[in-house]
Amino acid sequence: MANKLHFAAGLLVAATAVTGQNGSTVGSGPSAAGPTWNHADFESSPQVYPSPNATGQGWSNAFQQASAFVSQLTLEEKARLVTGTPGPCVGNIGPIERLGFKGLCLQDGPLAIREATYASVFPAGLSVAASWDMDLARQRGVEMAQEFKGKGAHIALGPVAGPLGRSGYGGRNWEGFSPDPFLTGELFATTIEGMQSTGLQACAKHYIGNEQETQRNPSGGPNTAVFGGVPGPTIEAVSSNIDDRTMHEAYLWPFQNAVHSGVSAVMCSYNRINGSYGCQNSKTLNGLLKEELGFQGYEG
Numbered sequence: 001m002a003n004k005l006h007f008a009a010g011l012l013v014a015a016t017a018v019t020g021q022n023g024s025t026v027g028s029g030p031s032a033a034g035p036t037w038n039h040a041d042f043e044s045s046p047q048v049y050p051s052p053n054a055t056g057q058g059w060s061n062a063f064q065q066a067s068a069f070v071s072q073l074t075l076e077e078k079a080r081l082v083t084g085t086p087g088p089c090v091g092n093i094g095p096i097e098r099l100g101f102k103g104l105c106l107q108d109g110p111l112a113i114r115e116a117t118y119a120s121v122f123p124a125g126l127s128v129a130a131s132w133d134m135d136l137a138r139q140r141g142v143e144m145a146q147e148f149k150g151k152g153a154h155i156a157l158g159p160v161a162g163p164l165g166r167s168g169y170g171g172r173n174w175e176g177f178s179p180d181p182f183l184t185g186e187l188f189a190t191t192i193e194g195m196q197s198t199g200l201q202a203c204a205k206h207y208i209g210n211e212q213e214t215q216r217n218p219s220g221g222p223n224t225a226v227f228g229g230v231p232g233p234t235i236e237a238v239s240s241n242i243d244d245r246t247m248h249e250a251y252l253w254p255f256q257n258a259v260h261s262g263v264s265a266v267m268c269s270y271n272r273i274n275g276s277y278g279c280q281n282s283k284t285l286n287g288l289l290k291e292e293l294g295f296q297g298y299e300g
Helices: 001-016 060-070 075-083 125-133 134-150 181-196 242-260 280-292
Strands: 018-021 027-028 091-093 104-107 201-207 220-221 232-235 266-268
Touching: 125 134, 125 181, 134 181, 181 201, 181 242, 201 242, 201 280, 242 280
Parallel strands: 201 266
Antiparallel strands: 018 027, 091 104, 220 232
């Protein structure tokens, strides 16, 4: 732990010059006051294409099994596997009975299984962070996962490290751990390891910058009348405008821990990041998550 703390501190001290996403210098030296915010620098998110192929690094056995299975699927079965089906869970991957695949059940939430009777409610992530207890975080992860599995779920939609907790008014801060990215990252990874030690898949969320839920979904637009509303201009979801240094040193840090812990899945966020929606943002999904962090799993 001490070595990791020293490494984190060294990163901040060594950052003598940082460049913004459009190439503008945003500060120099450890005593720099910081940049003058230029909103135009964050109205668009850089394009990073094509999406890199997963290599199976660290997952070689799983990739071999998956490739052998997929090679037997018809086009219709492949489409069904990645688009989902109606069902009793929050998310449902339908079975492929001829190959013995029984399907997958995805269930919320970050501190208890949501759509179930006689379920426990575990302490919030914020409470776990207040304890600074790694063993407690792992135990909580194990016991939550055991209950998810016992109720028939294969994938838990959690734990949470986004929102990080930039504002105390954030309505979902309690789902995560701490506004400190290092503490959140340590507890995030430990929770994931505990959950996945039971055979349940964890899904790290919400990636990334999900600091508020005001206007989390777009509204309005010309088709509003179809749903009984008055047609009007489309009001886009709120955009989290984040410079490169803040993205790496604060928001991305916990997800790096999640990837290193071997998390199976990552859930993208509702909001936009620098103008582009989280679930279609090629910079954050391709450039950061897959290329920089080397994530091998799937996204939802």
